[in-house]
Each structure stands twice: as C-alpha cells, then as structure tokens.
Amino acid sequence: MKSLRVQFFSFLAVLLIVLLLMLNIFPITSSRDTVFQEKESSISGQAAILATSLAKLDKPDQASVGEVLRLLNITGFERTVVVDTRGQTLYYTYGTSAPESEEKDLNTALSGKTVFRSKYDGESFLSSYAIPISCQGAITGAVYLLERDVVRAVIILDVQSQIRIISVMIILVVLALAVVFSSVILRRIHDLASSMRIVAAGDYSHRMQISGSDELSDLGNEFNTLTERLDATERERRRFVSDASHELKTPLASIRLLSDSIVQNENMDTETVREFVTDIGNEAERLQRTTEKLLDLSRLDDDIQVIPEPVDVKQVAVDALVLLRPLAKERQIRLRCELEEGCVVMATVDDMFHIIFNLIENAIKYNLDGGSVFVRLETGPENIMLTVEDTGVGIPEEDRYNIFTRFYRVDKARSREAGGSGLGLSIVHAAVKAHGGTVQARNNCGLVIEIALPCEEGEEDEQNSDRGG
Ligand SMILES: Nc1ncnc2c1ncn2[C@@H]1O[C@H](COP(=O)(O)OP(=O)(O)OP(=O)(O)O)[C@@H](O)[C@H]1O
Ligand SMILES: [Mg+2]
Known part of the structure; x- marks a missing residue:
C-alpha cells in the first residue's frame, strides 16, 4: 500500500x-x-x-x-x-x-x-x-x-538567474506549505482511523473530537453519529437480555419454590398441593406467553420476508373483540365500536390480529371497573386509521415515550398482576412499522392509541419492495 x-x-x-x-x-x-x-x-x-x-x-x-x-x-x-x-x-x-x-x-x-x-x-x-x-x-x-x-x-542572463532564484523560493515555500498541510490532514485521518479501531474493539462510548467544518469534520460527525447509534443499539441489546432473563427468572423461581415446598412437606394436604400445582401451572403459562411474545418480536425484528396480502381490518377487529368480550364482561367494561367497511391494508392477518388484540386487551386491562372501550376504524385518503380509546388510568406524559420499549411497564405491580409481560405494545409498534404505518399515544379520558396504516390501493409494490429489501 x-x-x-x-x-x-x-x-x-x-x-x-x-x-x-x-x-x-x-x-x-x-x-x-x-x-x-x-x-x-x-x-x-x-x-x-x-x-x-x-x-x-x-x-x-x-x-x-x-x-x-x-x-x-x-x-x-x-x-x-x-x-x-x-x-x-x-x-x-x-x-x-x-x-x-x-x-x-x-x-x-x-x-x-x-x-x-x-x-x-x-x-x-x-x-x-x-x-x-x-x-x-x-x-x-x-x-x-x-x-x-x-x-x-x-x-x-540576469532574467534567467532571477527566475532561477524565484523557482528555488517557490520550491521551498510550496514544500514547506505541503509538509504543514499534509501533516495536519494526515493527523486528522490518523485520528479518525484510531477512533475507528477503538470503536471496533468494543468501546462504543468513544467519540471523536471534531474541529472545523470541512469534509473531514463531516466524516468525523458521521462517524460519531454511527457510533452513537451503535452505542444505543448495544445498550438496548444489553438491557433487553437482562430484562428478558429477569422476566424468565421470576416465574422459574416461583415454580422452583412451589415444587420444593411440595417435595419437602410430606404431610401437605391435598387441597394445598392442588393450590400449589395450580400456581405452578399459572407461572408456566406466564412463561409460555412471554416466550411466545419474544418469538413474535424476534420474527418482526428479523424482517423475515413475508408476502403481504390484502387484509380486511374490520374482520380482524371483530375476531379480536369476540375473543376479548369475556374479559371485558368480567370487569363490567363496555366495548363499543364503529368499524367502517372496506378498510383493507397490505399486511398479514397474524400481524393485524396482534396489533388490534394487544390494544384492546390493554384498554380492558388498564381500565377502571365499569369503564368503557371504544374502537374506531375509518379510511382516510391514503391511510386507514385505527383508534382504540379507553376510560382507564391513562399513561403519564413522562412514560409515554417508553411504552413501546420492550418489557416497559408503567405500573409494574398492576401490570404483573394483570399477567402482563410488557411486550404487547412493542409487538404493536414493530408490526405497524413493518407494514409502513405509524403509531401514536395520547391521553384523553384514558389512553388513546392511534394507528395509521397505508391503504391497500397502490401500496402493493411498495410493500413488496420494503419487505423484500
Ligand atoms: N390502555 C392503557 N392504559 C393505561 N396504561 C397502559 C395502557 N396500555 C398499556 N399501558 C401501560 O403500558 C405498559 C406496556 O404495555 P404492554 O401492552 O406493552 O405490556 P403489558 O400489557 O404489561 O404486557 P403484555 O401486553 O405483554 O401482556 C403496561 O404495562 C401499562 O403500564
Ligand atoms: Mg399489553
């Protein structure tokens, strides 16, 4: 080289x-x-x-x-x-x-x-x-x-000798300037290269000192942005691994404790044993739910090439409402809906079901007893809009930015009690994003979640290329 x-x-x-x-x-x-x-x-x-x-x-x-x-x-x-x-x-x-x-x-x-x-x-x-x-x-x-x-x-001859002197002076000046200029440029390139080596070795917190506003500074800024994103991704990955381990550890520890109690207590009456085994079953079910959601998320993260198909959103919403009606009834929560016909998006039925089910489930779970949930589906000029609104506790402003983060729960005790793992909204977010939509949360009486997804018309090509790329 x-x-x-x-x-x-x-x-x-x-x-x-x-x-x-x-x-x-x-x-x-x-x-x-x-x-x-x-x-x-x-x-x-x-x-x-x-x-x-x-x-x-x-x-x-x-x-x-x-x-x-x-x-x-x-x-x-x-x-x-x-x-x-x-x-x-x-x-x-x-x-x-x-x-x-x-x-x-x-x-x-x-x-x-x-x-x-x-x-x-x-x-x-x-x-x-x-x-x-x-x-x-x-x-x-x-x-x-x-x-x-x-x-x-x-x-x-005089002119000739003067030109020679000028030539020598030009050579000296140009060489001196070139040495200074090349040293400065090379030092900056060297700094950039050594920063890259530091980051490549795993220190994602490293940032370059940027001075000036030329192309090399731009390169340095780009490098810092890249490193920041790497850093954020790495932190998110670590937090995810630790959260996931924690989520899986808790039910496992309960199962261990309950089974140990049964084994060590020879004189335990049948009623208590039954109670303990039921608890073990519940914990196992929670584990199963969490792992299933994790698998759903990893599928969405991997951007596995699924072929989108026209999905009738109203039909999916009706299916989800039917499944959730018993849960709502238990808490005397009224389910109201206004579903426009002919709202078709390019997605998969599974993803649409995950989105709608999780939103309505949350609206019931975090509602007050006797409250109500309102589901609205309508078509706009380019998007279909799905709104799920409840009369529950809502989400404080400072938490609203985090609710799509994995394992994030606003009220941990309440969520856990409701059997939540803190993954539902992350799945909603990932699925909406995968199909080119957006999701927003705001408070009204309770929480309002609004989802916009591109209509089927003219979206087919774009979707194919999105997921195919
Ligand atoms: N409609 C709502 N009203 C008030 N708080 C909500 C609502 N929906 C979600 N939240 C809060 O956001 C947190 C994250 O919701 P998310 O659906 O991701 O997880 P979860 O419901 O706890 O568990 P999962 O959905 O995986 O069973 C919840 O723990 C809850 O605190
Ligand atoms: Mg949920």
Missing part, C-alpha cells in the same frame, strides 16, 4: 517540475526570439542602406567604403566586409576572426539573395547579414555585416 503522503508528494513533485520547467524555459525563449527579430530588422535596414549607397560608388575600395560608412554612421559591427562580383575583398573591418558561414553567405548574396543569421551562445547574441549590391539590375558585389550584442545577453 502506497502511503497517502508519498502519493501526495509525488503528485506535487510532478506538478512543480512541469510548472518550473515552463517558468524557466518559456520567458527566456520568447525574449530570445524577440531579440532575434529586433536584430534582423535593425541589421537588415543598415545593410540595405549601405548596399544602396555602395552601388553608387564607381570604384569602391577600402578608403571610399570607409568614407561611406562614416557618412552613414554605420559603426559598431564586429566585422564589415565588402566584396566585388568575383568575391575579392574591397573593404573590411575585422574585430574578430571570420565565422564559418561568412564566405558561404557572401556567395549566396552574390547570387542575389540576402542571408540573416542570429544565435545566442549564452554570453552574447551574434547576428550576421549578407546582402547583394546591385546597380541597374546587375549585381556588382556584396556586403556582409556581423554584430555581437553582449548587453542584451547580459539582460537575458
């Missing part, structure tokens, strides 16, 4: 090399080209004037050409050579030895063409120009001028 730092610096190095090469090459070549152009125009102009003036001379020689040069003020050339048609030198001033190209260029000029050369050797610009001397269409000789320019070369 290539470290991020190596990748970053390799990229930066390539970028810097390209940039600095451009910075070092481009200005120098372009200013050199400008000098070449300038040289060509100035030297060709002077050569042309000289050639025209020399064409007027009858017999050009060292003295007369020198006079013309002086009159025209053409000075400062390294070499000035004038030849006749045969190439014989008529005039010369030599500041330096002849370059290789001189003779060739003079011959080219004698054939009627001009030749310009210019080169930069790092110390000076050496420019030469050869031009024919023509009089009335006939070539009578040629002029060759060679100029050496050190001043401009020095300027270019």
Whole structure:
C-alpha cells in the first residue's frame, strides 16, 4: 500500500517540475526570439542602406567604403566586409576572426539573395547579414555585416538567474506549505482511523473530537453519529437480555419454590398441593406467553420476508373483540365500536390480529371497573386509521415515550398482576412499522392509541419492495 503522503508528494513533485520547467524555459525563449527579430530588422535596414549607397560608388575600395560608412554612421559591427562580383575583398573591418558561414553567405548574396543569421551562445547574441549590391539590375558585389550584442545577453542572463532564484523560493515555500498541510490532514485521518479501531474493539462510548467544518469534520460527525447509534443499539441489546432473563427468572423461581415446598412437606394436604400445582401451572403459562411474545418480536425484528396480502381490518377487529368480550364482561367494561367497511391494508392477518388484540386487551386491562372501550376504524385518503380509546388510568406524559420499549411497564405491580409481560405494545409498534404505518399515544379520558396504516390501493409494490429489501 502506497502511503497517502508519498502519493501526495509525488503528485506535487510532478506538478512543480512541469510548472518550473515552463517558468524557466518559456520567458527566456520568447525574449530570445524577440531579440532575434529586433536584430534582423535593425541589421537588415543598415545593410540595405549601405548596399544602396555602395552601388553608387564607381570604384569602391577600402578608403571610399570607409568614407561611406562614416557618412552613414554605420559603426559598431564586429566585422564589415565588402566584396566585388568575383568575391575579392574591397573593404573590411575585422574585430574578430571570420565565422564559418561568412564566405558561404557572401556567395549566396552574390547570387542575389540576402542571408540573416542570429544565435545566442549564452554570453552574447551574434547576428550576421549578407546582402547583394546591385546597380541597374546587375549585381556588382556584396556586403556582409556581423554584430555581437553582449548587453542584451547580459539582460537575458540576469532574467534567467532571477527566475532561477524565484523557482528555488517557490520550491521551498510550496514544500514547506505541503509538509504543514499534509501533516495536519494526515493527523486528522490518523485520528479518525484510531477512533475507528477503538470503536471496533468494543468501546462504543468513544467519540471523536471534531474541529472545523470541512469534509473531514463531516466524516468525523458521521462517524460519531454511527457510533452513537451503535452505542444505543448495544445498550438496548444489553438491557433487553437482562430484562428478558429477569422476566424468565421470576416465574422459574416461583415454580422452583412451589415444587420444593411440595417435595419437602410430606404431610401437605391435598387441597394445598392442588393450590400449589395450580400456581405452578399459572407461572408456566406466564412463561409460555412471554416466550411466545419474544418469538413474535424476534420474527418482526428479523424482517423475515413475508408476502403481504390484502387484509380486511374490520374482520380482524371483530375476531379480536369476540375473543376479548369475556374479559371485558368480567370487569363490567363496555366495548363499543364503529368499524367502517372496506378498510383493507397490505399486511398479514397474524400481524393485524396482534396489533388490534394487544390494544384492546390493554384498554380492558388498564381500565377502571365499569369503564368503557371504544374502537374506531375509518379510511382516510391514503391511510386507514385505527383508534382504540379507553376510560382507564391513562399513561403519564413522562412514560409515554417508553411504552413501546420492550418489557416497559408503567405500573409494574398492576401490570404483573394483570399477567402482563410488557411486550404487547412493542409487538404493536414493530408490526405497524413493518407494514409502513405509524403509531401514536395520547391521553384523553384514558389512553388513546392511534394507528395509521397505508391503504391497500397502490401500496402493493411498495410493500413488496420494503419487505423484500
Ligand atoms: N390502555 C392503557 N392504559 C393505561 N396504561 C397502559 C395502557 N396500555 C398499556 N399501558 C401501560 O403500558 C405498559 C406496556 O404495555 P404492554 O401492552 O406493552 O405490556 P403489558 O400489557 O404489561 O404486557 P403484555 O401486553 O405483554 O401482556 C403496561 O404495562 C401499562 O403500564
Ligand atoms: Mg399489553
């Protein structure tokens, strides 16, 4: 694995090399080209004037050409050579030895063409120009001028060395900034990675310190949110395991105590034995109810792929009411209902039955003797609404957020006495959620629970994809 730092610096190095090469090459070549152009125009102009003036001379020689040069003020050339048609030198001033190209260029000029050369050797610009001397269409000789320019070369050398200094400074500044920047970024990535390792090792309470508001901070915030959820899930799991153990332990301990009493007490009369065995049976039944509810919940949690079918909610509600009527009668509780026809949802009959049965059962169990329960079923534009309202004790505001939590009971003694395990509403909540609905609790005279479930129409596809995913 290539470290991020190596990748970053390799990229930066390539970028810097390209940039600095451009910075070092481009200005120098372009200013050199400008000098070449300038040289060509100035030297060709002077050569042309000289050639025209020399064409007027009858017999050009060292003295007369020198006079013309002086009159025209053409000075400062390294070499000035004038030849006749045969190439014989008529005039010369030599500041330096002849370059290789001189003779060739003079011959080219004698054939009627001009030749310009210019080169930069790092110390000076050496420019030469050869031009024919023509009089009335006939070539009578040629002029060759060679100029050496050190001043401009020095300027270019200066610029070059300044660019080099700037380049070095750029490299140093960029490197320093890159080291600081990469260290900060890498330290933050390293912090994130070590936080992840800590959480992966099981410490869900760990949170990252976030500073700033860039993408890495966002990542840190996301990580903290994820860890918070993990933490909450883990706490919930632990509490669930401990609650479940506790729920199962209590009836088991009673059974143990009752059976021990029977075994140890040889002289126990039949009536008492019968009473004890009945109690053992009741405890066993409570255990069975609790385990069945736990299994229902785990099925709903697992999101096992059940195929939803159209369920007539009214029919399910009537079935639940029939089953619960005896319980209501025992406590002189009046069951009233207003059930609209044609309320169909995509769910399973079992889930719908669990929802409605648990709600009406609670409304009876936690009601006052002689009270009443009202069940209403109606269709809205998108949802069907199921409301179960009672005239019982209701639920205090501070407990209302917890009633869908597993094993949560508001009045523990009362609930236990009523045979409750604290799982009924959790099953309601899980089942409603599984079918895309919502559930709400509020107090009126007693408790009001309202459930909204999507109507069958147009929901089929959504439900399939929900549960299939
Ligand atoms: N209609 C109600 N009126 C007042 N309190 C209620 C009502 N319904 C539920 N509660 C309170 O909410 C708690 C949770 O209800 P839930 O149905 O989940 O459990 P339970 O009835 O105790 O046991 P289970 O339903 O598993 O037999 C109950 O213990 C009770 O204190
Ligand atoms: Mg209940």
